Amino acid sequence: DAKTTQPNSMESNEEEPVHLPCNHSTISGTDYIHWYRQLPSQGPEYVIHGLTSNVNNRMASLAIAEDRKSSTLILHRATLRDAAVYYCILVAPYSSASKIIFGSGTRLSIRP
């Protein structure tokens, strides 16, 4: 399984943008880049995903490098509720045997 590399932790100020980086130099041509986040004592929550083009949704934006070897999750205006562990995961195209493997993620802290 292709692996991702993320910083262990990051801090940001409330109401400021946050850029969470992820390296995935061994990504295959068909792997999707998914981001999930996990708040304390909860199951992971889907944030966003993309393949080649940048993506936006109501939660965040995903910027994907042209060579697809890295990506950045952008929270445009962080709130205290965004404090969580963020996981960047590569997901193969759907099959009955597809699975995702979680790395250690980035623990994001938000300063009031």
Add this chain to the structure above:
Amino acid sequence: GAVVSQHPSWVICKSGTSVKIECRSLDFQATTMFWYRQFPKQSLMLMATSNEGSKATYEQGVEKDKFLINHASLTLSTLTVTSAHPEDSSFYICSAQNRGRETQYFGPGTRLLVL
């Protein structure tokens, strides 16, 4: 949309007893469900993958006779921890995936404490 529930949310049991955890997809059909375990301060560890109507596929090191998984319908999967011991105490999380979609949707988790 894409809501997954788990029941119970927490359970305390005596050593040697069996515990059943349910995972339900509330508004979509889950052709595949996954079970994870998470110990404190650690990441999620995949235990098994189950496709509706088929036997579950267990990850290396996970005892299939101890962690029984049933996925009898497109909206329900169950994980039974048999003869639970204190080392089985953990946070168990399920996820569900619909056919043709890569995204998994996760349940809120079940915290198990074995005394």
